[in-house]
Amino acid sequence: MKKSSEQLPIYSLQSFSSPERNTQQFQVEIFDANRHFSVKYPHRHDFFEVLYLLKGSGYHVIDGNQYEIKPPCVFFMSPGQAHKLELSLDIDGFIFIFTSDFYQLNRSNQNSLIEFPFFYTIHQDNPPLLLSSENDIRFLELLFRQSIHEINHTGESSPEMLRSILDLILTTCAARYPTHELLKNNRKGQIIVKRFFHLIEENFQRNLLLSDYARLIGVTPNHLTQTVRQLTGKSSSQVIKGKQLLEIKRLLFHTNLTVSEIANLLHFEDQSYFTKFFKRETGSTPLQYRNNASK
Numbered sequence: 001m002k003k004s005s006e007q008l009p010i011y012s013l014q015s016f017s018s019p020e021r022n023t024q025q026f027q028v029e030i031f032d033a034n035r036h037f038s039v040k041y042p043h044r045h046d047f048f049e050v051l052y053l054l055k056g057s058g059y060h061v062i063d064g065n066q067y068e069i070k071p072p073c074v075f076f077m078s079p080g081q082a083h084k085l086e087l088s089l090d091i092d093g094f095i096f097i098f099t100s101d102f103y104q105l106n107r108s109n110q111n112s113l114i115e116f117p118f119f120y121t122i123h124q125d126n127p128p129l130l131l132s133s134e135n136d137i138r139f140l141e142l143l144f145r146q147s148i149h150e151i152n153h154t155g156e157s158s159p160e161m162l163r164s165i166l167d168l169i170l171t172t173c174a175a176r177y178p179t180h181e182l183l184k185n186n187r188k189g190q191i192i193v194k195r196f197f198h199l200i201e202e203n204f205q206r207n208l209l210l211s212d213y214a215r216l217i218g219v220t221p222n223h224l225t226q227t228v229r230q231l232t233g234k235s236s237s238q239v240i241k242g243k244q245l246l247e248i249k250r251l252l253f254h255t256n257l258t259v260s261e262i263a264n265l266l267h268f269e270d271q272s273y274f275t276k277f278f279k280r281e282t283g284s285t286p287l288q289y290r291n292n293a294s295k
Helices: 100-104 134-151 158-176 187-206 210-217 221-232 236-254 259-265 271-282 286-293
Strands: 026-032 043-045 048-055 058-062 065-068 073-077 082-087 092-098
Touching (some): 026 048, 048 134, 048 158, 092 134, 092 158, 100 158, 187 221, 210 236, 259 271, 271 286
16 A cells, blocks of 8 residues: 555544434444445544454454454454455454443443453453354344334434444443453453553544543542553553554654654654654654665
């Protein structure tokens, strides 16, 4: 893919919706070689995505992690993540995309989305849910097909019905998704860490301090660091640095932005400090990384 002179493209939900439904906060449709939308890869979303694949093969690269597509399987993506799909022509399945506002409407628990184990994952990976039970496979297919049927109706009850079906899809997948025992027994800690990840995704370009994130979450910096280390094995500072490095590598590899432009974009003090930071963390300068990655 030819490098862009700009950042990775960010697609809103409207990019995937038909013109007559471009004000909706959700979209459900069949995902195959004939799907109506066309996008550039890699790219980001500003919405949540559930991709249920029943046939085909290929690879799904999410934030630099490559996963082989082995249907039937379900992939989950959170806002801000960058991904790339390499698909066979016989790919077949369903896609449900939605905004946080759509799912959270009328919910008293505003953490309900990030409580699912596959959104803003604690270990910052996105392995798909591999399905083996015929009952689960058929049930999820039925839910997606019912969603498509419902979305084609214009009745006022349609969004509420879609919201209920979506909740059933997510709840079913969460019940089958493998979760480490430590995470099951530390729900409060999970919420703190996931809110931290969410805030980093929203604010990484501002180059905020650890104390800023702790204040936004409503905990002390020490408590945030202890919780993050307990559940991820990393310090809070390491997580922030990891996000910065991931963004720098994306921009070096996928765009033609200069090192100085990237440093300015990510609010580093100056190019010299930016270069020293990158070399200290990776062992190579930004230009060396760009040259090696393009070989």
